[in-house]
Amino acid sequence: MSTRPRRGLATWLTTSLSPLFVLDDRRVVLVFNRGCEELTQWPAAEIIGKTCLAQATSDPTHAASVTGVLCPPEFLPNQMFASQPVVLHRRDGTILEREIHFFRLHPEDSRETGHFVGLIAEPATTAPFLKTSRRLDVARHTAELYERYRVERLIAKSPAMQRVAAQIEIARQTVPAVHLIGPRGCGKEHVARLIHYGSQNRQQRFVPIRCDGSSHFEISRTLNRIYESDEAQPVTIYLDQVDALPLDLQERVLAQMNRGVHRHLSSSQSGLVQLDERRMNPELKLRLTSLIIEVPALRDRGDDLLLLAQQLLEEQNQPAGLQHQGFSTAVERLFRQYNWPGEVDELARVVTQAARKASSAIVDVADLPADFAAGFSAQAIRPLPVRLSLEEQLAVIERQKIEQALEEARSNKSVAAEILQMPRARLYRRMAALGLAIGEDDEIEREKSPESLV
The missing domain is CATH 3.30.450.20 (PAS domain)
Structure with a gap:
């Protein structure tokens, strides 16, 4: 029933x-x-x-x-x-x-x-x-971002990041070489991956090469595997910190770019324009910079910070685990006040560790890692003021008094000496000791004056 x-x-x-x-x-x-x-x-x-x-x-x-x-x-x-x-x-x-x-x-x-x-x-x-x-x-x-640019896993509410999103769309469609500029840890490789996996070459491999953190042998071996492969399968190569790439390997990259088999993306912290031919092959410099995308520092992204933190937190949610919903108001306030010297990489690490520690859906201050708290405290400590010795303080006061007397006397040293109630020769000596300019005629007169012996 x-x-x-x-x-x-x-x-x-x-x-x-x-x-x-x-x-x-x-x-x-x-x-x-x-x-x-x-x-x-x-x-x-x-x-x-x-x-x-x-x-x-x-x-x-x-x-x-x-x-x-x-x-x-x-x-x-x-x-x-x-x-x-x-x-x-x-x-x-x-x-x-x-x-x-x-x-x-x-x-x-x-x-x-x-x-x-x-x-x-x-x-x-x-x-x-x-x-x-x-x-x-x-x-x-x-x-909204996906509807406009077909870009996923990106926060671009600030004008600077809106420009990056628009450039990603352009780079996906037409540009064979893209150079990314921005501070270390700001997300340049993530942007490079968005370009690659949103392009018609998304089925190809994406191979990142750390030019500043790998030895000549390691980089050469990786390039050999790509360039000398019998299969000759096209790949997208991301040369991170390409300005650190040795010159002989730069020539190899340039030769492969001329062949047009593989796509080359690259990055640096401050661009390639200022590099001379002793550090960067001039032709390679031009070939790598068909399109330049400047990825801003996290501190220059305004409201993107909290949205990005929320997105990173949601990415930590797993099928068998707690579903994190957001951060407490206190945590968001700390995030806004912090300078984030490690950029997006540091934010991702802090969010990941906090999510692992949190026992409720809302991440609170107690869940933040200890190194974040230490960094925040160090940021709040102001440097000690520079303290002058008594002799240095007296010299500052004496200089101010002499300059004031000279101004009242319209640079007439004799009148200034009377205002200061001191011999003229002594005024000359004190001006010289304090680094105040003495006219050439005054110097000759000072040497001839019997008061100079005082």
């Missing part, structure tokens, strides 16, 4: 035009009904069985662009309901803003955490506080 109502409920749930879905306690999709299929344009067969991770994915061709939206927020122990605004990517590339209402079902076994039922609805106008979440900001921004 009890199976018939359950079957009826299951049939209604799967065929209803109201977008409904069900997740188990591991956030695996169990039900993705007809309403969800019509709304997202994704068939249930490609969504059911997938694990939902709290990650913003903007490419509508990936199922993660849907499952990332279906991931529920962190529930309190006795909480049974929560709402969450989302940015929904349909399979045709259109973007919808919706709100998902999550209901946690009581399990029959108290040892289980229960399932979640989600209802996708029009966004409510009565919950404006939800629309300011950092996670939603990242979802909105990455969706």
Whole structure:
């Protein structure tokens, strides 16, 4: 008798035009009904069985662009309901803003955490506080960025990074060689990978070569494997810090660029223009810089910082682990105040370590690594003021008094000596000792004066 109502409920749930879905306690999709299929344009067969991770994915061709939206927020122990605004990517590339209402079902076994039922609805106008979440900001921004430039895994809200995003789109389509300029750790290799994997050569290998951290032998061996391979498969070579590449290897790279088999991307911290022929082959310099992209330092990206931190945090979410939702206000304040000398690489390391330590969905100050706290404290310590000795302080005062007297006397040394109540010859000696200019005629007069013996 009890199976018939359950079957009826299951049939209604799967065929209803109201977008409904069900997740188990591991956030695996169990039900993705007809309403969800019509709304997202994704068939249930490609969504059911997938694990939902709290990650913003903007490419509508990936199922993660849907499952990332279906991931529920962190529930309190006795909480049974929560709402969450989302940015929904349909399979045709259109973007919808919706709100998902999550209901946690009581399990029959108290040892289980229960399932979640989600209802996708029009966004409510009565919950404006939800629309300011950092996670939603990242979802909105990455969706806009993908729609405009077809770029994923990039934060580019600042004007400088908007320019980088536009240049990435150009570099993907037409430019054979791109040179990236920016401080160490600012994300130049990440930009190079975005260029490569978004181009028509995305199926080729991407081979990074560290020109400043590898020996001549190591670089030469890597180039030999690429250039002298019998298969002659085209690859994209990324020459990091190319200004440190030895001259003989520069000639090899230039010869291969003239052949046109492989694509060469490169980077440096301050560009190649200032390098003379003793450090950089002039022809190679021109060939590598068909397009120059300047990647700004993290401190010059404004609001990109917190969005980038949120994106990096979401990338730490794993199927079997806690789904991190964001940072506390205190952590965001510290992030804004810190100078980030290690650039994006340092931010990524801090976020990764904090995510591993955090025991709740919101990363707090106590979760930040110790070296970040040490760096922040060192940044706050001001250098000690330079203290002058008594003799140096007296010399400063004496110089000021003499200059003031000379100004009042209109540079007449005799009058200045009277103002200072000292012999003129002594004034000359003190001016010479303090480095004050003495006219040539005054010098001759000083030497002839009997007062010079005083």
